[in-house]
Amino acid sequence: xxxxxxxxxxxxxxxxxxxxxxxxxxxxxxxxxxxxxxxxxxxxxxxxxxxxxxxxxxxxxxxxxxxxxxxxxxxxxxxxxxxxxxxxxxxxxxxxxxxxxxxxxxxxxxxxxxxxxxxxxxxxxxxxxxxxxxxxxxxxxxxxxxxxxxxxxxxxxxxxxxxxxxxxxxxxxxxxxxxxxxxxxxxxxxxxxxxxxxxxxxxxxxxxxxxxxxxxxxxxxxxxxxxxxxxxxxxxxxxxxxxxxx
Amino acid sequence: xxxxxxxxxxxxxxxxxxxxxxxxxxxxxxxxxxxxxxxxxxxxxxxxxxxxxxxxxxxxxxxxxxxxxxxxxxxxxxxxxxxxxxxxxxxxxxxxxxxxxxxxxxxxxxxxxxxxxxxxxxxxxxxxxxxxxxxxxxxxxxxxxxxxxxxxxxxxxxxxxxxxxxxxxxxxxxxxxxxxxxxxxxxxxxxxxxxxxxxxxxxxxxxxxxxxxxxxxxxxxxxxxxxxxxxxxxxxxxxxxxxxxxxxxxxxxxxxxxxxxxxxxxxxxxxxxxxxxxxxxxxxxxxxxxxxxxxxxxxxxxxxxxxxxxxxxxxxxxxxxxxxxxxxxxxxxxxxxxxxxxxxxxxxxxxxxxxxxxxxxxxxxxxxxxxxxxxxxxxxxxxxxxxxxxxxxxxxxxxxxxxxxxxxxxxxxxxxxxxxxxxxxxxxxxxxxxxxxxxxxxxxxxxxxxxxxxxxxxxxxxxxxxxxxxxxxxxxxxxxxx
Numbered sequence: 001x002x003x004x005x006x007x008x009x010x011x012x013x014x015x016x017x018x019x020x021x022x023x024x025x026x027x028x029x030x031x032x033x034x035x036x037x038x039x040x041x042x043x044x045x046x047x048x049x050x051x052x053x054x055x056x057x058x059x060x061x062x063x064x065x066x067x068x069x070x071x072x073x074x075x076x077x078x079x080x081x082x083x084x085x086x087x088x089x090x091x092x093x094x095x096x097x098x099x100x101x102x103x104x105x106x107x108x109x110x111x112x113x114x115x116x117x118x119x120x121x122x123x124x125x126x127x128x129x130x131x132x133x134x135x136x137x138x139x140x141x142x143x144x145x146x147x148x149x150x151x152x153x154x155x156x157x158x159x160x161x162x163x164x165x166x167x168x169x170x171x172x173x174x175x176x177x178x179x180x181x182x183x184x185x186x187x188x189x190x191x192x193x194x195x196x197x198x199x200x201x202x203x204x205x206x207x208x209x210x211x212x213x214x215x216x217x218x219x220x221x222x223x224x225x226x227x228x229x230x231x232x233x234x235x236x237x238x239x240x241x242x243x244x245x246x
Numbered sequence: 247x248x249x250x251x252x253x254x255x256x257x258x259x260x261x262x263x264x265x266x267x268x269x270x271x272x273x274x275x276x277x278x279x280x281x282x283x284x285x286x287x288x289x290x291x292x293x294x295x296x297x298x299x300x301x302x303x304x305x306x307x308x309x310x311x312x313x314x315x316x317x318x319x320x321x322x323x324x325x326x327x328x329x330x331x332x333x334x335x336x337x338x339x340x341x342x343x344x345x346x347x348x349x350x351x352x353x354x355x356x357x358x359x360x361x362x363x364x365x366x367x368x369x370x371x372x373x374x375x376x377x378x379x380x381x382x383x384x385x386x387x388x389x390x391x392x393x394x395x396x397x398x399x400x401x402x403x404x405x406x407x408x409x410x411x412x413x414x415x416x417x418x419x420x421x422x423x424x425x426x427x428x429x430x431x432x433x434x435x436x437x438x439x440x441x442x443x444x445x446x447x448x449x450x451x452x453x454x455x456x457x458x459x460x461x462x463x464x465x466x467x468x469x470x471x472x473x474x475x476x477x478x479x480x481x482x483x484x485x486x487x488x489x490x491x492x493x494x495x496x497x498x499x500x501x502x503x504x505x506x507x508x509x510x511x512x513x514x515x516x517x518x519x520x521x522x523x524x525x526x527x528x529x530x531x532x533x534x535x536x537x538x539x540x541x542x543x544x545x546x547x548x549x550x551x552x553x554x555x556x557x558x559x560x561x562x563x564x565x566x567x568x569x570x571x572x573x574x575x576x577x578x579x580x581x582x583x584x585x586x587x588x589x590x591x592x593x594x595x596x597x598x599x600x601x602x603x604x605x606x607x608x609x610x611x612x613x614x615x616x617x618x619x620x621x622x623x624x625x626x627x628x629x630x631x632x633x634x635x636x637x638x639x640x641x642x643x644x645x646x647x648x649x650x651x652x653x654x655x656x657x658x659x660x661x662x663x664x665x666x667x668x669x670x671x672x673x674x675x676x677x678x679x680x681x682x683x684x685x686x687x688x689x690x691x692x693x694x695x696x697x698x699x700x701x702x703x704x705x706x707x708x709x710x711x712x713x714x715x716x717x718x719x720x721x722x723x724x725x726x727x728x
Contacts, residue, residue, distance in 0.1 A: 048683050076685035088676045092698025101694060102684035141698065158684065
């Protein structure tokens with residue numbers, strides 16, 4: 001589904017990713033771990049198409065398409081979803097209105113008719129229950145006045161609504177208490193099918209107790225330096241990152 | 247009557263044709279450019295006005311001649327040459343489109359987006375048909391329905407003929423001709439406008455609306471609106487403005503007077519979309535308008551405006567809270583793009599006891615534009631227990647535009663309560679990226695964010711108007727985030 005080859009990317013002239021390779025197939029869950037400042041969030045931003053980052057060389061193909069040629073919104077419409085580490089607030093725009101706009105744009109891109117109000121609201125009800133998102137949050141402005149936990153739940157709620165092929169969770173565990181973490185993970189697991197894939201970016205092994213990865217990659221200095229199964233996460237937790245740096 | 251629903255109104259509005267009072271006469275009867283007493287007498291005679299109104303005009307003209315054009319607003323423009331303007335419905339003498347194909351495609355596109363039909367578009371651009379629209383058009387198709395309730399809603403000229411007592415009683419009582427340079431000019435030369443009277447205890451069952459258009463080149467537009475809500479009555483009044491694209495600047499100097507008698511309520515909504523000039527700042531309408539309302543005891547006036555057009559705007563819809571317990575409200579969205587300049591805001595004059603005013607102003611600047619909020623909250627000594635809440639927010643898009651706030655507060659009563667909140671923000675790249683990452687295009691994302699920002703004001707507009715306003719906001723800001 002996703003094929004990254006020798007990816008190099010920089011921001012303001014500083015090279016962050018230095019020849020990264022990664023291959024993700026449908027139905028798989030991959031975790032990327034690594035210390036601060038090694039390029040984890042850069043990878044997420046580059047995949048989503050954030051302008052600040054310049055891809056200097058390498059290739060990314062997504063479902064056979066050259067991802068780097070697509071605009072941010074087209075990547076999203078093709079099925080790339082980024083659960084943000086710091087979701088922004090959009091005052092005055094209700095969550096429901098925001099999602100409806102997004103869904104209909106995506107559906108239009110895929111040649112599907114717009115959802116009726118009834119279909120949409122049924123979906124909202126069903127999916128918000130999945131992440132135990134308070135129903136009142138759906139009608140409030142996007143992320144405005146949400147607690148840290150509510151913002152993260154809202155990200156997963158949006159993911160549930162938009163049903164992406166590739167979901168990238170950027171430090172979704174940060175700022176979550178253990179109950180919220182469990183709920184969020186539960187949501188992600190429920191959404192898992194044989195057709196979609198998940199890329200979990202995290203510092204800690206903790207989240208991976210709940211979202212069990214098929215592969216764990218260690219990112220260090222812009223490259224993946226080690227790849228293993230879920231046990232690699234435990235090993236890292238035990239030995240620390242100095243172990244892979246060596 | 248009672249069963250008249252909003253849908254029916256919308257349908258009626260769709261079917262209704264604008265009526266252009268003087269269309270048939272116009273081709274032959276043109277007053278040459280320039281302004282002197284003879285022109286004023288000519289206009290007055292043409293309209294078969296009574297003596298008192300001619301006197302009113304001449305007096306205003308004398309006052310105007312002694313006045314100077316104001317310069318305190320935060321706008322820069324080439325002052326109009328008042329002798330180069332025709333003051334009564336001139337046909338186009340300048341550039342004329344040879345065929346529909348000559349019309350700027352960008353303008354055609356804009357009109358299509360506004361939902362104006364092709365036929366309407368062709369009329370607006372003055373192609374083929376020598377259809378010279380006068381400066382004023384008044385839609386008065388529900389006259390019979392309204393008459394049942396004793397409501398008068400007609401063009402100003404008609405009101406002068408048919409309800410001279412009402413016009414004479416209230417004309418110039420809220421905005422005296424001496425008020426300012428442009429109100430004096432308007433009082434001297436106004437061509438037409440709208441008049442509305444709601445009798446005692448009547449709740450007007452539908453929104454009354456007027457559409458203003460400047461069409462002929464080389465003309466100024468000076469309309470006069472007078473709305474009188476008698477005791478215990480209610481009316482919601484809508485005003486829409488559009489003008490076709492022209493290279494020269496056109497002057498629009500209107501006066502709107504509202505009188506809200508005891509326990510009456512007037513809700514006055516405007517969606518102003520005069521031609522703003524092109525991307526280089528050439529052409530566009532100078533919108534120098536005086537709007538003011540007078541509130542008697544326990545009455546209320548609420549101004550809502552969405553300003554997206556005009557090259558230069560200079561406009562302060564105000565409330566004089568004369569009666570005890572009267573309420574004034576001002577909700578405004580002012581958008582400027584390219585080289586537009588807007589200096590707009592309100593005045594809340596608290597004279598009565600327990601008077602209350604609310605000001606919500608949302609400015610959006612993009613391109614190279616300058617957007618200023620200028621407001622006055624004045625609490626007089628006798629205005630015991632007066633309260634005001636003001637909120638002025640500015641949103642900047644890009645780095646070449648400017649937002650300015652000039653709030654004036656004059657308080658002569660120690661018991662008054664005045665609150666002022668102001669914020670300035672930029673449309674965040676982060677907000678845009680967030681929307682786009684969810685599959686929303688940049689243009690839609692901007693529209694979503696801006697509409698969210700203006701929500702408190704848009705919520706004040708009647709339904710159909712709110713939809714139009716939202717569309718306008720998106721069109722005005724198209725391509726403004728680079």
